Amino acid sequence: MPELPEAETIARALHKGLAGYTLGEVGLTRTDIVHGDSRPLGDLLPGRHVERVYRRAKQVVIELSGDAQLIFRLGMTGQLLICRVRDAVEPHTHLRVRVMRTRRELRFRDPRRFGGIWCITPGCEFVGKRILPTGPEPLELTPKRFRFVLQRSRQIKALLMDQQAIAGLGNIYCDESLHAARVHPMTRADTLDDEASRRLLRAIKRILNKAIKHQGSTLSDYRTADGAKGSFQHHHRVYQRAGLPCRNCGAVIERAVIAGRSTFSCPACQPAPASAS
DNA sequence: CGCATTTCCTGGAGGC
DNA sequence: TGCCTCCAGGAAATGC
Numbered sequence: 001m002p003e004l005p006e007a008e009t010i011a012r013a014l015h016k017g018l019a020g021y022t023l024g025e026v027g028l029t030r031t032d033i034v035h036g037d038s039r040p041l042g043d044l045l046p047g048r049h050v051e052r053v054y055r056r057a058k059q060v061v062i063e064l065s066g067d068a069q070l071i072f073r074l075g076m077t078g079q080l081l082i083c084r085v086r087d088a089v090e091p092h093t094h095l096r097v098r099v100m101r102t103r104r105e106l107r108f109r110d111p112r113r114f115g116g117i118w119c120i121t122p123g124c125e126f127v128g129k130r131i132l133p134t135g136p137e138p139l140e141l142t143p144k145r146f147r148f149v150l151q152r153s154r155q156i157k158a159l160l161m162d163q164q165a166i167a168g169l170g171n172i173y174c175d176e177s178l179h180a181a182r183v184h185p186m187t188r189a190d191t192l193d194d195e196a197s198r199r200l201l202r203a204i205k206r207i208l209n210k211a212i213k214h215q216g217s218t219l220s221d222y223r224t225a226d227g228a229k230g231s232f233q234h235h236h237r238v239y240q241r242a243g244l245p246c247r248n249c250g251a252v253i254e255r256a257v258i259a260g261r262s263t264f265s266c267p268a269c270q271p272a273p274a275s276a277s
Numbered sequence: 278c279g280c281a282t283t284t285c286c287t288g289g290a291g292g293c
Numbered sequence: 294t295g296c297c298t299c300c301a302g303g304a305a306a307t308g309c
Contacts (some may be wrong), residue, residue: 001301067307071301073304075303076287077286092287095301112287112288112302113287114303114304115303129304129305132294132304142289152278152279154278154280221288240297259281260281260282260302261302261303262302279309281309282307284305284307286301286302287296287301289301290299291297291298291299292297292298293295293297
């Protein structure tokens with residue numbers, strides 16, 4: 001499931017492969033996943049140059065000439081692939097965009113369709129779903145600002161998962177960060193002291209950076225832009241390891257449902273605080 | 278406000 | 294082998 005490191009990996013590859021090129025013919029097989037500018041992508045994209053590609057929260061943003069942006073939300077199973085035009089087209093490929101003067105094209109596929117595409121142009125007539133504002137980027141957060149984010153009476157796991165509170169974290173990296181920082185996922189965010197808050201931010205940054213180095217975590221559908229798997233799943237210490245020994249202390253990893261999501265934690269490394277509800 | 282529940286959707290896993 | 298049910302989960306809406 002693409003979170004920050006996976007989106008970052010894809011965005012970097014897309015920048016390398018697309019920046020400076022011009023977009024060409026568009027093939028769109030589902031219009032209901034496209035939001036933003038009401039005009040067809042086939043009218044909006046061809047002829048525009050790719051200026052740069054970057055990540056914001058869990059989204060991949062392609063910045064185009066004419067102040068246009070093509071934003072991809074990958075949801076659970078979204079993939080952005082740079083393929084040769086003649087490569088076999090896999091099922092659930094919803095969008096194909098030719099890269100002019102090359103034999104390549106950008107493809108977006110998303111079997112479960114939790115993802116989406118936004119094309120934003122200056123003053124465009126907006127249709128479809130909106131993109132809610134996202135919170136600060138965790139890799140750019142200072143301890144002071146993180147402290148501010150935590151000043152709410154909410155379970156820390158739910159808060160870290162909330163894209164409007166802090167951007168880019170999903171189930172995997174929340175659980176891994178909380179474990180590394182020895183914080184129980186049900187701890188009330190505003191009960192963390194300064195030392196625990198700093199420890200948690202350091203853990204989040206360390207784990208995200210390490211995951212980016214490993215091209216993200218492939219548990220099922222996630223692929224890099226060239227179709228390869230990430231490898232950070234081999235470094236998970238708690239995620240999807242219920243019943244297995246903690247890699248730090250050997251205690252048996254527990255699974256619970258918090259904020260509607262499977263949550264994995266070590267009962268010894270992350271003792272439940274009195275404030276847990 | 279917080280938190281649980283439901284919805285969207287498909288493929289994979291497990292039961293029989 | 295084959296069919297059925299269940300379940301995963303990011304984001305948003307709904308209900309309490």
